[in-house]
Amino acid sequence: MTFSYYPGCTLKTKAKDLDMYARRSAQALGIDMQELAEWQCCGAVYPQAKDEIATKLSSVRALMSARDAGHDLMTLCSACHHVIKRVNNDMATDTDIRMKVNNYIKPELEYSGETKVVHYLEVLRDYVGFDELAKKVVNPLKGKKIAAYYGCLLLRPGSVMQFDDAENPSIMEDLIKAMGATPVLYANRNECCGGYVTLENRPTAQRRATSVVSSAKAAGADCIITACPLCMYNLDANCDESQKLPIIYFTELLAEALGVK
Amino acid sequence: MQTEKEMANDIIRRSGVNPLKCMKCGKCSGTCPAYEDMDYHPHQFVSMVQKGRINELLQSKSIWTCLSCFACIERCPRSVEPAKIIEAVRLELIRRQGCNHLKSDAIPELLDDKLPQQAIVSAFRKYSK
Amino acid sequence: MHRIGVFVCWCGTNIAATVDVKAVAEAARKEPGVVFATDYQYMCSEAGQALIRQAIKDNALTGVVICSCSPRMHEATFRKTVQAAGLNPYMLEIANIREQCSWIHKDIKEGTEKAIILARTAIAKVMLNKPLTAGESAVTKRALVIGGGIAGIQSALDIAEAGYEVDIVEKQPTIGGKMTQIDKTFPTLDCAACILTPKMVDAAQNEKIKIFSYSQVEEVKGFVGSFKAKIRKKARFVDENLCTGCGxxxxxxxxxxxxxxxxxxxxxxxxxxxxxxxxxxxxxxxxxxxxxxxxxxxxxxxxxxCSAGAIKYDQQDEIIEREYGAIVVATGFNPIKLDKYDEYAYSQSPDVVTSLELERLMNAAGPTQGTLLRPSDGTHPHTIVFIQCVGSRCDDARGKSYCSKICCMYTAKHAMLIREKYPDTDVHVFYIDVRTPGKNFDEFYRRAVEQYGVDYIKGMVGKVIPHDGKLLVQGSDLISNEQVKIDADMVVLAAAIEPDPTARSVATMLTASIDTNDFFTEAHPKLRPVESPTAGVFLSGVCQGPKDIPETVAQASACAAKVIGLLAKDKLLSNPCVARADESLCSGCSVCQNVCPYGAITYEDREFRIPGPKRSEIRRVAQVNEAVCQGCGACTVACPSGAMDLKGFSTKQIMAEVDAICR
Structure with missing residues (x-):
């Protein structure tokens, strides 16, 4: 199982753990993650406007490198996954954007969205399989009540992301079960934590983060797992002290369960 | 100088949204997690752009408070995609010279040790050109 | 020698405003074979028809061309007109110079030119017309009703009342359908069971009606007047004749x-x-x-x-074959599944229910004996939120594009009943529009607001958050431009309705058409609303489109009237414009049989004389059952050897039309 891997900038700096534990777990599961040789920052927010071309180029370059390497493109950070997957969808479905991007990059072989973009979690579900994963767990996280936080970027818009049921996802809960722990369902697991406005409007981010964490806490969770460095930061730093829960990257728990932490 | 109507047409084209598909159910504003921080709400963006009331929206604080969480896009029963309209209005403003909302000088004092890069990158992409 | 008459209709100003009708008549008069041409204000009027009849007699016409509206509108009218004047009704052609000409052109010159070409085309065709005579087929005096809900029951009762036998085939173990699950009915609030169960009993006791419950129609062959159906009676492992229902x-x-x-x-x-x-x-x-x-x-x-000895563990499915003259489709509906709408927490909380579930929770025969209690903890709810249009009026992949029509009224009913029975309960209704067309409907809704104090909020709910045993409902109030948050005990979702999943297979079996939403298509949306385009197949109830109970019953009776009209005939006249195989050209390839959507083509071995010592050979050739053929022409296009032709629309006639257009 070989994938081209796009880590993204935050995973090289503030979110090194997310990346490190992902690589260790992948090794334990027989997944070969080949980091793209020259990748650029995806921009961290998907440019929705039809006339935004330059802001999509870095994603397209990553997609083209994966195509040329002959692999699916694996992502890990929720934001990178969101941006790259949606740009890929534009390249496949929006003829105007496709033409302008190709005219600008002038690749040897035109790109039209042929690379498949898969998130690390999707690799676990669709390539490894949670049943197989469960067999490789050496250190089951028995008794741990874990709340999965999906946020917005992995799920929405469902028609493009096609990650899971956008209103009632189950992929992270299935992973939690496979790791031997108990998933905790709570209504705000797919509501926004407000991470994007933490610089612009911290009170909003604080209100949103607190509402997510308190919803998980009320449902009886011991901790929250996430795939997004920004959510990680926001749910921790901006949550009201009285409501705080440990926020952990899902890869860290996975590494723990697989005995490679 | 563009008229409001011309701006509205640009915004509609840039967003790729057809505001006429809206059936005015208000689900976007019912689901919006940033509602309380907005003066104009997602459903108003759709209807005001359709009516060409752009100047009011350019003054609106909502263009900075939209969380880009796409809940309105996901849940709109008519596939209107209000978040795209809000972003298109924001671009109408920040693409003008001197209208950057976030200036690099302001960054250092906003930082803390744990703040991930993506917070800064995304803020620049959302608020500045 | 042809003697053709051409009659150009003004259709008031519909045609005459954009087409120079006199010029059309003038041009037609110059065509070879045309001996008479005129124009008139309304050809379809009694005076117009009299003019045609007179002209046929005066000029000894052999064929008639009428330049007017679409043949769908008045072809049958004018066939009768020419027949009354002694012509064969198929010696008539209509040139559609209204829908296909005057209505779509603005310029008189262009419109007139095109009208002349259309007239010329019809003249070219009528020259090759041959007198045709409609065939006859017998009518089996029994109807099949597929589906035993209120629609099927009403149609069956009305047909039986007229003295014809009816079989109801119902896939559930009992007839009655969705109405059995409903507590009260709007706008009069009478109890559904009190008005439905007597009808169910009437159906069971009527000697003309036979009920096949727990059964499904598996196959239908044949054609109008003479269908053959196979019914699978599923094993219920209980002998229906011995069981007394003692329980x-x-x-x-x-x-x-x-x-x-x-x-x-x-x-x-x-x-x-x-x-x-x-x-x-x-x-x-x-x-x-x-x-x-x-x-x-x-x-x-x-x-x-079991004292009756009715239990039969080894009972097997049984196949029953029956013949019918007409078939009524009454397959009904279901609320859509709400698993794709989890922003309303339907799968997360048992206290989020559909409106149909609420009916059961308020029904004396329901799980709570009619006391409204929260499914989660059995407590009395004090705040209830209704959400309208869940899955209706959607333009996304999750929902339905149409309005489900019944939800506004049943929600008003639920809200009113709850306020009446539990005045300490607050009821909020989120609505996009309140749609209440119908007799006494809007008055009913207003009563819910004005008399019962139901709080109607113009807006939609965005999210329902289960929290601490409550449901936090977050929605918009568009009138006050606010995002409202309501701590509710229960949430009721007005789920869209959709055709029963069997609609598709039933439609295929009957070669009846359905639309993109799987609703059965009517023969004409306004003028033939209870007939399917497939002859002998009739539509009753929600299978044709969303309807409430009064409308369903009205349509079911209308449907029965059409069935009775058919069964009352001893013989049916069939459309003579049907396919015909030229046996001398047929190669026996079966292509026509495979494309025929009506199953009208069979193959037979026939003996043919051939030159040489052997003198004859047996060849397999196509045969068209004229009673089944609908004249669609698919076989004539598919036939690789040109052996198939359509009477009244022969290849020769169509080529003549093309030539006339290109001239």
């Missing part, structure tokens, strides 16, 4: 924890059960998947307690 077996059955379909899974039923007290037929049925005896071979308790 001893159901109370003794040890396998008790099976979802009760009648109460929508809100409580349980045993493996052997009678769906509800007023079921028709009131006969038990064994759910083989839940029955311990069927699964393990042990148990057999129901057999022991």
């Amino acid at each position: 001893d077996c159901t109370s003794k059955c040890p396998s008790k924890k099976n979802k009760n379909e009648f109460n929508l899974g809100l409580d349980n039923r045993p493996a052997i059960y009678i769906p509800f007290a007023q079921a028709v037929p009131k006969v038990a049925v064994i759910d083989a998947e839940a029955c311990i005896k069927k699964k393990t071979g042990k148990c057999g308790l129901c057999e022991k307690v």
